[in-house]
Amino acid sequence: MDRRHLLKNSLALGGLVSLGARTTTAQTPRVPLMDRPFNLAPIRAHVDRIYDIKCCIRPFRTKGPRLDVEQIGDAMVVHNYGHSGAGWSLSWGSADMQVQKAMSRSPKKIAVIGCGIIGLTSALMAQRAGAEVTIYTKELLQRTRSVRANGSWTPASHMALASDAPANLGDIWERMTRISWKNLRPYIGMAGNPLAFADHYYLSDMPFDAPRPPPPPGPVPIPEYYELGDRIGDITPKLQVLTPEIHPFPVKYARRTTRLFFNFSEYGHLLVSDFFAAGGKIVMRDFHSPGELAQLPEKVIINCPGYAAHDWWKDKAMVPHRGQTEWLIPQPEVNYGLTYRNIEALSKSDGIMMIDTGIPGALPKGYGNSNEVPDRAEAEAAVRVMEELYSRFPANPV
Numbered sequence: 001m002d003r004r005h006l007l008k009n010s011l012a013l014g015g016l017v018s019l020g021a022r023t024t025t026a027q028t029p030r031v032p033l034m035d036r037p038f039n040l041a042p043i044r045a046h047v048d049r050i051y052d053i054k055c056c057i058r059p060f061r062t063k064g065p066r067l068d069v070e071q072i073g074d075a076m077v078v079h080n081y082g083h084s085g086a087g088w089s090l091s092w093g094s095a096d097m098q099v100q101k102a103m104s105r106s107p108k109k110i111a112v113i114g115c116g117i118i119g120l121t122s123a124l125m126a127q128r129a130g131a132e133v134t135i136y137t138k139e140l141l142q143r144t145r146s147v148r149a150n151g152s153w154t155p156a157s158h159m160a161l162a163s164d165a166p167a168n169l170g171d172i173w174e175r176m177t178r179i180s181w182k183n184l185r186p187y188i189g190m191a192g193n194p195l196a197f198a199d200h201y202y203l204s205d206m207p208f209d210a211p212r213p214p215p216p217p218g219p220v221p222i223p224e225y226y227e228l229g230d231r232i233g234d235i236t237p238k239l240q241v242l243t244p245e246i247h248p249f250p251v252k253y254a255r256r257t258t259r260l261f262f263n264f265s266e267y268g269h270l271l272v273s274d275f276f277a278a279g280g281k282i283v284m285r286d287f288h289s290p291g292e293l294a295q296l297p298e299k300v301i302i303n304c305p306g307y308a309a310h311d312w313w314k315d316k317a318m319v320p321h322r323g324q325t326e327w328l329i330p331q332p333e334v335n336y337g338l339t340y341r342n343i344e345a346l347s348k349s350d351g352i353m354m355i356d357t358g359i360p361g362a363l364p365k366g367y368g369n370s371n372e373v374p375d376r377a378e379a380e381a382a383v384r385v386m387e388e389l390y391s392r393f394p395a396n397p398v
């Protein structure tokens with residue numbers, strides 16, 4: 001049996017069967033056998049398998065994350081919010097930088113405001129630096145906006161507007177990103193997969209660089225984001241081009257990379273357990289004005305309210321950026337993600353997550369929108385895109 005037969009049989013054995021049109025040898029990039037996709041189980045994309053729809057606002061800040069220090073009464077407030085579509089990714093790096101500022105006063109006790117991913121990692125970092133930490137929060141992690149995200153390693157997602165960002169944002173961002181990457185490392189390979197890697201396929205019926213019609217003009221100008229450049233190429237797997245004879249998907253054009261992602265339940269549970277194990281306390285509290293922070297017994301405070309800073313801190317640089325994810329019944333046998341016609345799908349421990357990422361070049365989907373009511377029609381439309389893709393496979397593959 002030659003190599004090609006071996007490959008074909010592996011794909012047929014319980015996985016997707018390649019349907020693609022044949023390309024000429026001249027067009028076929030060299031993809032070594034070790035890089036070829038084997039045994040990809042299909043996603044069961046049907047609207048009746050949607051078991052949850054989550055919707056929330058990204059804490060997008062036109063100036064980039066707020067990381068300055070402010071004095072309120074006799075309390076030092078270290079801000080740590082506005083991480084936009086990258087809070088899960090940047091949390092450890094941002095926490096490390098802000099805890100160093102907080103520890104400059106050598107406090108015995110530190111208060112952290114907020115129990116989203118930014119608050120939790122700030123609290124854990126402060127404990128690691130030797131402080132006794134109390135989190136004051138309106139909601140526990142399970143009810144925060146954080147757990148309504150996509151949850152992939154996307155450190156550069158919508159960081160700031162080019163017009164508003166400070167000149168050194170790129171350097172700060174790179175530092176945050178690299179510290180985060182190092183701090184995420186110990187969670188990889190743990191029982192329950194709090195963090196995991198998965199191959200991600202980008203699929204298209206037309207060439208990826210085919211010209212697209214310009215988006216119709218809308219009431220809101222299309223934002224020009226701050227350019228971060230290729231600063232973390234050394235820790236980012238490259239995109240591979242896969243031709244139809246190599247990949248099994250029923251489309252002409254495919255690319256693949258490998259991405260890190262967060263399983264919220266397992267990772268969140270670990271972080272909260274670690275916080276309590278290190279003696280941390282949580283106090284349920286709803287603040288209404290910054291001045292209330294001066295009443296806390298702790299005089300060093302790390303402030304992590306996320307998008308709520310828009311109203312609570314009257315931070316007008318915060319722009320709402322709505323996002324919605326739909327969740328289909330988990331399929332542990334699916335071990336990859338894919339993006340097709342702006343819909344991203346990712347197999348996580350608690351379900352197949354789908355999200356409409358919007359048309360490239362147009363106003364980002366949900367930009368300027370603060371509506372957090374789940375939209376069932378949007379969820380079904382996303383699932384139907386994937387349903388149509390998978391229905392192109394033969395019903396009885398041989």
Ligand SMILES: Cc1cc2nc3c(=O)[nH]c(=O)nc-3n(C[C@H](O)[C@H](O)[C@H](O)COP(=O)(O)OP(=O)(O)OC[C@H]3O[C@@H](n4cnc5c(N)ncnc54)[C@H](O)[C@@H]3O)c2cc1C
Pocket residue numbers: 055056057058059080081082083084085086087088089090113114115116117118119136137138139140141144145146147148149150151152153154155285286287288304305306307308309312321322323324325
């Ligand atoms: C659709 C979508 C997809 C996303 N995908 C990704 C992704 O793939 N990768 C990634 O890295 N990031 C992603 N993000 C971004 C990420 O989710 C956010 O950056 C992150 O969750 C922000 O965390 P946070 O802790 O700052 O805010 P939050 O999760 O909002 O937490 C804020 C905390 O502050 C508390 N709080 C607020 N106001 C008060 C008050 N007045 N009194 C007391 N407590 C208060 C809240 O109760 C909460 O505990 C996505 C976001 C969305 C919406």
